[in-house]
Amino acid sequence: MNEQGKRVHREEPHHVLPSPDGTMILPKRLKPAPFKTRFISPRDHDTARTNDEIHTSISFCPVVRAIVDTRVFQRLRGIQQLARADLVFMNTNHSRFEHSLGVAHLAERLCKRLQEQHPKLKISHKDVLCVKLAGLLHDIGHGPFSHTYEVVVKNALPQYLDDHPDLKEHYAGYPKLAKDWCHEKVSLDMIDLCLDELGLQIDYQELDRPLKQIGDGLDRCSMRCFNSFKNEIDDFSITKVHYNDDDDILTSRDFCFIKECILGRPLPGFKDFIGRTNMHKEFLYDIVCNRHSGLDVDKIDYFARDERRAIWASGEIETLMVDEAVVAWAACTAERGSCPGCDRPEHKHHKHHLMICYPEKRIPDCLRFFKKRYTNHDTIYKHKTTRAGQLLMCDILCQADPFFRIFTPHPFVKRGPLFPQKFEKLPLSLAMLDPYVFMDLDDSIFELILHSPDPRLNPAKKLIYERYKSRKLYxxxxxxxxxxxxxxxxxxxxxxxxxxxxxxxxxxxxxxxxxxxxxxxxxxxxxxxxxxxxxxxGDKNPLEKMRFVRREDMSTHKKHRPAEDLPLAILFDEKRFSTELPRSFxxxxxxxxxxxxxxxxxxxxxxxxxxxxxxxxxxxxxxxxxxxxxxxxxxxxxxxxxxxxxxxxxxxxxxxxxxxxxxxxxxxxxx
Ligand SMILES: [Zn+2]
Ligand SMILES: [Zn+2]
Ligand SMILES: [Zn+2]
Ligand SMILES: [Zn+2]
CATH class of the missing domain: 3.30.70.2760 (Alpha-Beta Plaits)
Structure with a gap:
């Protein structure tokens, strides 16, 4: 992190901005609000840059910087990416924090590549910023020990309680978790909490206006992209022209778009996407979480990062998957229900829409990409000792859960109407019912259990003390x-x-x-x-879900085509690549x-x-x-x-x- 990046509280009234000649400019549409708010701008202390093992250097624009420096996001520093795989691979103690920054970086890079490749698709600076924020926030809903928590909540604990029915009474008065609960859904709440921390809120009644100002924090009109003038003018020179350019201010709709990108489907309660309704921008949804092929920047980052940390591989990302992506018309490959675009009336005739595709010649590279997935799972994530550690962690969490409670009143939390306090205390496995509680959970949870005085926790504490802490794995x-x-x-x-x-x-x-x-x-x-x-x-060839662009359709003079004239992508032809395919997937x-x-x-x-x-x-x-x-x-x-x-x-x-x-x-x- 940039050490010089200290926050300076500015004394000007919240709703005015200084311009180079010293006059104050009142930004358009902004009425004074009863809150202390701060403007962010591309000045040094609002931006940052960090070194990264995988991407060398990652820079933060003011909005990214502001979000990264919230409690909700900083929490990811305390959650290991690979749920204590470092018990086996010493260096895999990297956190969700660095992975999230990496995904944001790649999301921006892929988005800019498509923007440059297809100028007629009119991918805006704000589209790029939104997709980047989706990358930044995609894992913000992970619980302690990442996927291990998810497995406990969804499978291990219900099974444990079925085996010990007498323990079920400890959950009386709590609702049952929805069957389709997943960390991506928690991410949606955590995004709201993150905005709340900045004094902002999504307003579903006014989707196309800036976020609602609900408290002290960032001024809602400074939540925006600054690309258009970052390089043109010097520090402190915020001109009227740019601040009045409302097109660059992030709206409630933009944050819905960010949430939809993370979820990979419409928001709960909605039939269709509301973030980007233009069918020529549908492919933007597939950058962070690809509903069609499963090849997305999330995986590009963690394949390289995890492999680097575990077996000291080069850490090189699959650059081609970012730098050679193109957009073309293609028949939908998404699982039913996850691509509402295909059910829209305008799709009825051809069932085609714009998708992220790759040149035909990249087929072997795509196959290599998916093979990397297999290898990482086989040698790192599903390594027999990695799993031994995770099974032990599951046991500890299951044994502690019926008795361990987190108290919800919080001395510093001012609860808004969004997440009222419904319970006085919550079991770990239901912490997501109160996002303010969930926000406090990270991998340090075993310390809380170990130091909690309740004797009923002794079996769990014994496992922590005698096995987990001294690495006596199963x-x-x-x-x-x-x-x-x-x-x-x-x-x-x-x-x-x-x-x-x-x-x-x-x-x-x-x-x-x-x-x-x-x-x-x-x-x-x-x-x-x-x-x-x-x-x-599963046992299928992942390339069957990808679409490719023929060599003759790739030539650069066709690059500036409008959406309607973009080429039609082709399917993977198994016969031509039979020598490349494994006997089993x-x-x-x-x-x-x-x-x-x-x-x-x-x-x-x-x-x-x-x-x-x-x-x-x-x-x-x-x-x-x-x-x-x-x-x-x-x-x-x-x-x-x-x-x-x-x-x-x-x-x-x-x-x-x-x-x-x-x-x-x-x-x-x-x-
Ligand atoms: Zn994830
Ligand atoms: Zn991720
Ligand atoms: Zn589709
Ligand atoms: Zn026997």
């Missing part, structure tokens, strides 16, 4: 790669983790430890983890982790038995209700562990591999 004691292409594989993959766990628990056989003491496998002893890494479209693996160090061998053993049966297609014989002895008579065995008393042939390969492996198989990268 041990992966078995795994199996599942091929969904064959029927047996597909049937195995269809089972949920809790289904597999239940089947493992009904496996027959008596087991003893090396001293001959009987061992019984219990539900709490292990946790299953189904991980899928793919090219971005996904890999799926089921892993089992032991939560109980004394029973690690037993867990691995029972999983191996389970997978052996499942692969023979016999998994269907398991039943949760029937007595294991009855079902499994002839397979019953008495096993001493270790060594495992199974014939070598009957042990699935991975299982053998595991026992043959060095215990500390992560040592090349582990801490």
């Amino acid at each position: 041990k992966c004691v078995g795994w199996e790669v599942i091929d969904r292409k064959d029927e047996i594989g597909m049937n195995i993959w269809k089972k949920s983790e809790s289904q597999i766990a239940a089947e493992m628990l009904t496996m027959g056989g008596e087991h003893r430890d090396s001293d001959g003491k009987p061992l019984v496998l219990e539900k709490e002893d292990f946790v299953l983890d189904k991980c899928s890494s793919n090219y971005g479209s 996904e890999s799926n693996i089921i892993r089992v982790y032991s939560r109980n160090d004394e029973k690690s061998d037993l867990v691995g053993h029972v999983f191996a038995e389970w997978i052996e049966k499942a692969l023979l297609g016999k998994a269907g014989i398991f039943s949760m209700t029937s007595d294991p002895e009855e079902v499994d008579d002839d397979e019953e065995e008495d096993c001493k562990l270790p060594p495992v008393e199974l014939s070598q042939e009957s042990i699935p390969e991975n299982y053998r591999e595991f026992y043959g492996e060095d215990d500390d198989d992560d040592k090349s990268i582990a801490l």
Whole structure:
């Protein structure tokens, strides 16, 4: 951050601006309001520049600077991008903060590229600023430990409460979270909160006016793009002409557009986009969150950033995906419902609209881009030890949640009508019900749990203290790669983790430890983890969702065509690129982790038995209700562990591999 960028409170009345000759100019349409407001302008202390590992240098225009310096945005510094993957890859402690700045930077760059490439599409400076702000704010709704919080809220905690129904009473009086809750939705609230902090608010009644001034903070008319005169004039020389150029002031509609870009679909309660209704600007929605192909600047940034941090790769972004993007007419590839444009009457005949496309010759580069997704998932995000850390974090959050409460009254918060206080306290998993509470949450949450006096939190505190803090992660004691292409594989993959766990628990056989003491496998002893890494479209080729422009349509003399004359993009032709395509676009693996160090061998053993049966297609014989002895008579065995008393042939390969492996198989990268 720029250290010189100190805020100076200016003493002039809030509604007037000095001009170079000292006269005061009253900006158009601005009535004095009963608030203390500040103008921002392209002067030094309102802008900033920072060094960045991926983009070398990122500069902040005044609006970006103002938003970055809000509490709501600064909070992202405390949320790691990869949910403690640094327990495995030491340097991956980068935060959502730097990623967000990177995405803003790339969003602007891609937008400017399209602006330059297609002058007739009339992409305005303000369009560029809005898309950039969408990039800046796209992850502002993430909770502690990024996606881990989302997984806990949506899957792990509901499952945990189903397993422990007695705990449900601790949620009496709280509403249930909507099924489609996601961090992008929280982002919408957090944007409102961010504006609130600046004394501003979106006014849905007056979409085309500047934001509503609701308190002290930034003057609403200085929320604008300054491109048009930044380079023309010197510091402090804000002229009447430019300040009266209302077209450059961000309106309520612009902030709706920003929200829509992040959500990737119309805002809740709206059937269609309201931010940019001009169908010739629809492609702007696909820059930050691409509904059509999944190739967007969010991914361009984090693929490079995460890889750089984890395995010290070059950190080079896929420049071609930014600098060679073009706009062309294309048949929609979006999933149903996410592209309202295609349901508009004017689309009825051709179902085509303007989309971000790439020159045909970039097909191999696009494929490489999606392959990077696969590789990052396979080697970093879904690495077996990264997942071990995240499973532990899930357990801690689930065990703490029924008892841990965050109190909502806040000594400094002046609540506006937007988010009134509805609850006195909230569980972590429902913190998003009060954005003022959510704003206080980051990765430091375990410290709050650890230092909270409630004895009912002891199991969670014990996990934090004895495992998390000393990196005693759950041990992966078995795994199996599942091929969904064959029927047996597909049937195995269809089972949920809790289904597999239940089947493992009904496996027959008596087991003893090396001293001959009987061992019984219990539900709490292990946790299953189904991980899928793919090219971005499940088992499908992601390029099927992309559109390309033919070589002959790319020539530069055709560049200045109006929207109607832009070329029609073509589909990916599999035959022409068969040598480039992998045999499979996904890999799926089921892993089992032991939560109980004394029973690690037993867990691995029972999983191996389970997978052996499942692969023979016999998994269907398991039943949760029937007595294991009855079902499994002839397979019953008495096993001493270790060594495992199974014939070598009957042990699935991975299982053998595991026992043959060095215990500390992560040592090349582990801490
Ligand atoms: Zn995100
Ligand atoms: Zn992101
Ligand atoms: Zn579409
Ligand atoms: Zn056995």
